[in-house]
Amino acid sequence: MTPAELGDLSTNLVWAAATVYTVALVAYTLDLAALAERVPRTRRAVAARPAARPGVAGGTLVADRAPTGTVGTVGTGGTVGTAGAGEARRRSRARGIARSTTALGLVLHVLAVVLRGLAAQRTPWANMYEFTLVGTLVAVVVLAVVLRGRDLPFLGVLVSGFTVLALALGLLVFYIRADGVQPALDSYWLVIHVGVAITSTGVFMVAAAASVLQLLRDSRDHGSAALAGNRWRWLEAVPRPTELEALSFRLNAVGFVLWTFTLIAGAIWAEHAWGRYWGWDPKEVWTFVIWTVYAAYLHARTTRGWGGRRAAWFVVVGFACVIANFTLVNLFFSGLHSYSGLSTGS
Amino acid sequence: MATYRPEGIDDAFVGPGDADGGSGGPGSPDTSGTPRDPGSPDTPGGPGDGVVLPRLGVLGWLRWTWRQLTSMRVALLLLMLLAVAAVPGSVLPQRPQDPARVAEYLADNPTLGEWLDRLGAFDVYASVWFSAIYLLLFVSLVGCIVPRTSVHLRGLRARPPRTPRRFDRFPAQAALETTSSPERVAQVATDALRGRWRRLPRFRVDVCPEAAGTTVAAERGYLRESGNLVFHLALLGLLVSVGTGQFLHYRGQAIVLQGRGFANAVVGYDTFESGTGFDPASLEPFSLTLDGFTAEFDPQTLASRYFRADVTVREADGSQRADSIRVNHPLTAGGAKVYLQGNGYAPEVTVRDAAGEVAFAGPVPFLPQDEVYTSRGVIKVPDVSTGPQIGMVGFLLPTALESAPGLWRSVHPLPGDPLLVLSVWSGDLGLDDGVPQNVYQLDEAGLEQAVDADGGTVTLYVRPGETVTLPDGLGSLTYDSTLRFVALDLRHDPTLPFVLVFSLLALGGLALSLFTPRRRVWLRAVPGPDGRTHVTGAALARGDDVGLQRELDAVMAAVAQDGAAVDRSDGLASPGTGGDSSTQGPDHTQHAATRPRGAR
Numbered sequence: 002m003t004p005a006e007l008g009d010l011s012t013n014l015v016w017a018a019a020t021v022y023t024v025a026l027v028a029y030t031l032d033l034a035a036l037a038e039r040v041p042r043t044r045r046a047v048a049a050r051p052a053a054r055p056g057v058a059g060g061t062l063v064a065d066r067a068p069t070g071t072v073g074t075v076g077t078g079g080t081v082g083t084a085g086a087g088e089a090r091r092r093s094r095a096r097g098i099a100r101s102t103t104a105l106g107l108v109l110h111v112l113a114v115v116l117r118g119l120a121a122q123r124t125p126w127a128n129m130y131e132f133t134l135v136g137t138l139v140a141v142v143v144l145a146v147v148l149r150g151r152d153l154p155f156l157g158v159l160v161s162g163f164t165v166l167a168l169a170l171g172l173l174v175f176y177i178r179a180d181g182v183q184p185a186l187d188s189y190w191l192v193i194h195v196g197v198a199i200t201s202t203g204v205f206m207v208a209a210a211a212s213v214l215q216l217l218r219d220s221r222d223h224g225s226a227a228l229a230g231n232r233w234r235w236l237e238a239v240p241r242p243t244e245l246e247a248l249s250f251r252l253n254a255v256g257f258v259l260w261t262f263t264l265i266a267g268a269i270w271a272e273h274a275w276g277r278y279w280g281w282d283p284k285e286v287w288t289f290v291i292w293t294v295y296a297a298y299l300h301a302r303t304t305r306g307w308g309g310r311r312a313a314w315f316v317v318v319g320f321a322c323v324i325a326n327f328t329l330v331n332l333f334f335s336g337l338h339s340y341s342g343l344s345t346g347s
Numbered sequence: 348m349a350t351y352r353p354e355g356i357d358d359a360f361v362g363p364g365d366a367d368g369g370s371g372g373p374g375s376p377d378t379s380g381t382p383r384d385p386g387s388p389d390t391p392g393g394p395g396d397g398v399v400l401p402r403l404g405v406l407g408w409l410r411w412t413w414r415q416l417t418s419m420r421v422a423l424l425l426l427m428l429l430a431v432a433a434v435p436g437s438v439l440p441q442r443p444q445d446p447a448r449v450a451e452y453l454a455d456n457p458t459l460g461e462w463l464d465r466l467g468a469f470d471v472y473a474s475v476w477f478s479a480i481y482l483l484l485f486v487s488l489v490g491c492i493v494p495r496t497s498v499h500l501r502g503l504r505a506r507p508p509r510t511p512r513r514f515d516r517f518p519a520q521a522a523l524e525t526t527s528s529p530e531r532v533a534q535v536a537t538d539a540l541r542g543r544w545r546r547l548p549r550f551r552v553d554v555c556p557e558a559a560g561t562t563v564a565a566e567r568g569y570l571r572e573s574g575n576l577v578f579h580l581a582l583l584g585l586l587v588s589v590g591t592g593q594f595l596h597y598r599g600q601a602i603v604l605q606g607r608g609f610a611n612a613v614v615g616y617d618t619f620e621s622g623t624g625f626d627p628a629s630l631e632p633f634s635l636t637l638d639g640f641t642a643e644f645d646p647q648t649l650a651s652r653y654f655r656a657d658v659t660v661r662e663a664d665g666s667q668r669a670d671s672i673r674v675n676h677p678l679t680a681g682g683a684k685v686y687l688q689g690n691g692y693a694p695e696v697t698v699r700d701a702a703g704e705v706a707f708a709g710p711v712p713f714l715p716q717d718e719v720y721t722s723r724g725v726i727k728v729p730d731v732s733t734g735p736q737i738g739m740v741g742f743l744l745p746t747a748l749e750s751a752p753g754l755w756r757s758v759h760p761l762p763g764d765p766l767l768v769l770s771v772w773s774g775d776l777g778l779d780d781g782v783p784q785n786v787y788q789l790d791e792a793g794l795e796q797a798v799d800a801d802g803g804t805v806t807l808y809v810r811p812g813e814t815v816t817l818p819d820g821l822g823s824l825t826y827d828s829t830l831r832f833v834a835l836d837l838r839h840d841p842t843l844p845f846v847l848v849f850s851l852l853a854l855g856g857l858a859l860s861l862f863t864p865r866r867r868v869w870l871r872a873v874p875g876p877d878g879r880t881h882v883t884g885a886a887l888a889r890g891d892d893v894g895l896q897r898e899l900d901a902v903m904a905a906v907a908q909d910g911a912a913v914d915r916s917d918g919l920a921s922p923g924t925g926g927d928s929s930t931q932g933p934d935h936t937q938h939a940a941t942r943p944r945g946a947r
């Protein structure tokens with residue numbers, strides 16, 4: 002096959018992956034809906050549960066009066082209970098579909114990325130379209146890892162929904178044909194710096210979804226009027242805010258270390274390519290801003306009165322900055338990092 | 348264990364563990380979460396007892412301020428401020444990066460622009476407010492980190508905190524009964540906790556006999572705090588290195604024409620800037636000649652793909668070598684790095700004045716404006732023997748195509764069919780009034796543009812080898828040939844290795860601190876009235892820790908297994924499973940299956 006044909010095949014695979022993820026999105030949503038229907042019964046089941054798993058070495062049961070700092074197995078919330086066999090069947094079918102479509106989507110997605118690399122004859126992350134492709138791939142992989150052994154369809158809804166949106170945007174707006182790169186990008190630092198940046202973006206994405214869930218559940222627990230209705234009943238079935246916070250923190254910790262590496266690797270590369278390691282180029286500014294926001298998040302978690310909800314808002318703001326860095330800064334701010342591959346006016 | 352805690356830190360780890368007897372003995376700092384004031388005058392040092400009262404007031408105030416500044420809350424606030432303050436610099440044009448766009452912005456928004464300028468919004472990262480934020484942050488950092496470091500250094504040698512009397516408040520708990528003696532339980536638990544490597548024990552373990560039995564106290568993850576401190580200290584090192592670099596660095600830019608050279612001296616550069624600590628005499632006098640230049644472009648999109656400048660370097664000691672400079676591959680010469688920052692074409696022209704004398708001859712760099720190298724430049728001819736001075740401004744099109752009558756554009760970045768398109772001005776170039784001029788701009792104030800008989804402006808079109816007559820009898824211009832030029836950027840910053848090392852230290856410390864679990868585990872083995880040993884365990888972690896219960900369970904499992912082995916060697920049948928993992932506390936102890944059936 003010629004590179005052009007490989008490139009076209011890759012594009013078709015991305016469309017296919019996006020379609021399959023859309024099915025996954027629907028399945029996660031159905032799963033969530035079924036979960037919500039079971040909430041009143043589930044609550045009773047949970048209350049009567051402590052004896053449910055006798056003698057499981059290594060497992061953790063979470064006492065209702067959890068002392069601070071306790072982390073249980075996240076997401077055991079809605080899984081036990083014998084009532085509601087109908088919903089249970091529906092749930093397991095929905096979950097099965099969600100799982101298998103996510104897996105299928107991943108296979109197509111990986112293939113698309115590999116073919117893209119073959120078509121361009123370089124690492125397939127050098128322009129916005131490719132960032133979108135690889136970033137969403139990482140997010141879905143992290144989702145799949147997080148959902149192993151956890152029952153969090155809401156996370157599935159958020160991440161697959163986001164992925165479908167991002168892929169569509171990538172295909173319709175950011176798309177450019179597979180091609181070589183300009184001399185400044187022709188470096189192994191492209192593989193390292195950009196690769197790690199995209200990976201941390203994917204990790205931050207899932208973490209942000211967990212924090213959103215944490216905020217929602219916390220608001221409902223505290224009697225928020227907007228979230229009191231029946232439509233939000235499923236929130237009772239998700240893990241407690243402290244557990245979601247713990248999940249979000251662990252992902253964010255990984256993301257933050259990767260982001261710190263991105264920052265350092267970027268500076269080293271800038272020193273090689275532009276002759277200065279730091280020059281307050283818009284992209285550098287935003288990388289710094291994101292880093293500072295997540296550093297503030299880590300501080301907030303351990304500052305009295307700033308943990309929990311407030312810390313979760315930092316995650317949301319941090320991820321908003323990540324998205325802004327990727328979209329606004331690439332497209333509208335002029336700087337040395339004008340690598341979107343799209344020509345924008347100037 | 349001694350604790351220093353910044354004001355406002357929320358840390359369950361230090362709380363229960365220490366409150367129950369862990370906190371270090373006499374002389375350890377207070378555990379109330381109040382930092383001691385390392386930098387502030389802790390003791391009233393001045394003489395003059397008469398002024399004690401007001402001095403105390405000032406001192407108290409100082410102490411209060413210091414405590415606030417070094418509190419977690421203020422650190423958090425400053426971090427947030429720093430993030431917000433950095434944003435405007437990416438939205439508004441910045442002087443150090445792009446002075447031309449700042450000027451443009453000021454021209455477009457005179458009133459707002461002036462105010463913004465006064466606030467330093469066009470040089471955010473050097474502005475007073477931005478500097479104030481990060482300097483305060485680092486002062487806070489020092490105030491926070493210095494006492495923490497000294498406490499941690501002492502704590503590194505400390506024993507694990509004593510076993511608390513009650514276990515029911517801890518997030519991870521377990522209990523079992525075994526036939527092993529309390530001492531044996533302690534031994535087995537110690538071995539399990541220390542792990543396989545004697546020299547690198549996972550846990551630091553203390554075994555203490557108690558009146559009622561034996562306890563094991565263990566702690567791991569001291570490196571977590573070490574990592575955290577290394578991270579924060581490395582940030583400090585980074586700031587100092589970067590600051591020192593600013594002080595000592597120099598950077599120069601030069602345009603070097605094909606076949607010509609440039610020498611590393613301040614006067615050799617088109618622009619040169621350096622820190623206040625830079626000594627011009629320290630420039631190593633190497634020189635460099637541009638022998639050739641290779642450029643490759645994508646045949647379809649015409650996007651650039653490859654640039655290489657071939658150069659000859661003559662070092663100060665007279666040695667000479669051929670080398671090349673590519674993007675991403677700077678050249679090292681004379682202790683500095685030389686970067687390839689740009690390239691373009693310089694038409695070599697000869698201008699004769701009205702008297703036919705050669706008034707100017709040589710290449711003139713034209714700066715590329717787009718991907719197809721439509722290049723803009725100015726030819727200034729001040730040294731005419733007669734008549735007015737001449738200025739020409741216009742474009743060089745490397746591969747020219749007439750897309751409509753009189754409308755030329757470049758269609759390829761390589762010089763396939765170069766064309767010079769110039770308009771002609773005459774009068775006073777303004778070079779003699781001492782004000783430095785941009786060589787790429789024509790100061791039109793004292794000049795008049797040449798027009799033809801119909802009043803339209805005159806445009807000259809010249810190809811290599813051609814000569815055209817200038818209007819108004821000004822003389823003539825010959826386009827001799829097209830040369831390449833490269834824009835080189837030379838930079839020296841002696842602190843680069845430090846910046847790198849501190850960055851990597853920060854990264855390492857961060858990873859260590861975020862990924863090292865810090866855990867305490869306690870076991871208590873008490874002989875029961877039935878001759879069996881009751882073992883209870885508890886564990887506490889620093890922060891969220893999913894592996895905490897598993898850690899405790901593993902120790903309990905080792906104890907249970909040992910009990911089962913003892914039982915078996917006694918000839919008693921026993922299923923011997925692992926420890927119980929409930930958090931219901933000792934009241935609900937589920938007995939491990941080591942109880943010999945019907946025995947005793």
Ligand code: HEM
Pocket residue numbers: 295296299300303353356358417418419422484485487488489491492574575576578579582856857860861
């Ligand atoms: C330049 C400014 C600062 C930055 C960028 C920064 C960044 C960070 C980051 C990323 C962490 C989490 C990683 C780790 O645990 O090692 C952290 C933790 C921490 N920082 Fe800072 N910090 C700064 C200043 C300060 C100051 C001024 C204080 C003291 C008031 C402070 C006290 C702490 C403490 C106590 C922790 C540990 C929290 C925990 O227990 O997990 N930091 N800092």
